[in-house]
Amino acid sequence: MTERRFDATELVIFDCDGVLLDSxxxxxxxxxxxxxxxxxxxxxxxxxxxxxxxxxxxxxxxxxxxxxxxxxxxxxxxxxxxxxxxxxxxLRAIVGAAEVLSAMRTRRCVASSSAPAKLALGLIETNLFDLLYPHVFSTTLVAQGKPHPDIFLYAARAMEVGRERCLVVEDSVAGVTAAKAAGMRCIGFVGGSHCPDGHAKRLSEAGATTVVSDLRQLMTFVD
Structure with missing residues (x-):
């Protein structure tokens, strides 16, 4: 079953733009x-x-x-x-984002390509900041951004979780590529308003293990 692929998950790493924020x-x-x-x-x-x-x-x-x-x-x-x-x-939050973050028992964090000020403002404006702080990481903390794996590896180290026990949620090919390069499993997300027809196929081809269109589907896999 698909769910068994994620049974060992100890940390869910969310991208922000396009996954938590419809930005x-x-x-x-x-x-x-x-x-x-x-x-x-x-x-x-x-x-x-x-x-x-x-x-x-x-x-x-x-x-x-x-x-x-x-x-x-x-x-x-x-x-x-x-x-x-x-x-x-x-700006609006992705449908189901607050519900999922509030209900999820598995540890979680954000690893985003956005600059810290933009990242914080987006989460504050959508009332998600308190559900994630202080575990919010920007690629300004690392040498190379996505599609390189640096930010995901940084997040895993900061959260003290091995890469093999991390699950990344990403909406972009660059993000999925980065997650795979980090040696992490990845779920593709296509529920943002920016996702065109055929985007699920692109994420799968980039290495996403499965693709969902509703964030609330994550609860099937991690909790």
Whole structure:
């Protein structure tokens, strides 16, 4: 049975954007608008497909390589301001997130590509912060972001749990790839508003053991 694959789980590591927060469309839309204004024509859907789950610095470096020139020095600040403003008016938690975090007996934490301020604001605005604090980890703590495994390995060490007893919940190919590189089992999540048709297949091909569309399905596997 599928459930037996996760019987030894002692720690559930949640990605944040697109798993606990329905935030990917907000962030990727802000990036698409700013990049297009800067002369790099790209849609929100294309940002999601290429860069969901990837740290901002890595995304901007890839785009500068495409352009053959630096992006405007104020672009990241403009994007950050736009995202934070929209967080306060538009951001919602993923359906079932608070319910799952409140009910789950298995230890859990967050390992996210977001910067600490953005990560904290998103969790506070959606009333999830108190359900996770202080076990909230950003890739600013490690050398390399997703798809590298650094942040998941950091989270496991911080929580004092062996990688073989960790279960990652991820919505992006980069995140699933990072989890597999860390030697951890991974459940793919496709319940966010940013997930296109066929995304479950992409996550499975990247290495997700199973894929769910409702966070509440996690309780079948870990508790």
């Amino acid at each position: 990917e469309v907000i962030a990727c839309s802000a990036d698409a608008e700013a990049l297009t204004k800067a002369g790099y024509q790209i849609s929100t859907a294309e940002v999601i497909e290429r860069f969901a789950g990837v740290p901002a610095d890595a995304m901007y470096a890839a785009i500068e390589a495409d352009l053959g020139r630096p992006l405007p020095s104020n672009l990241q600040a403009e994007v950050k301001a736009s995202i934070l403003a929209r967080y306060r008016s538009e």
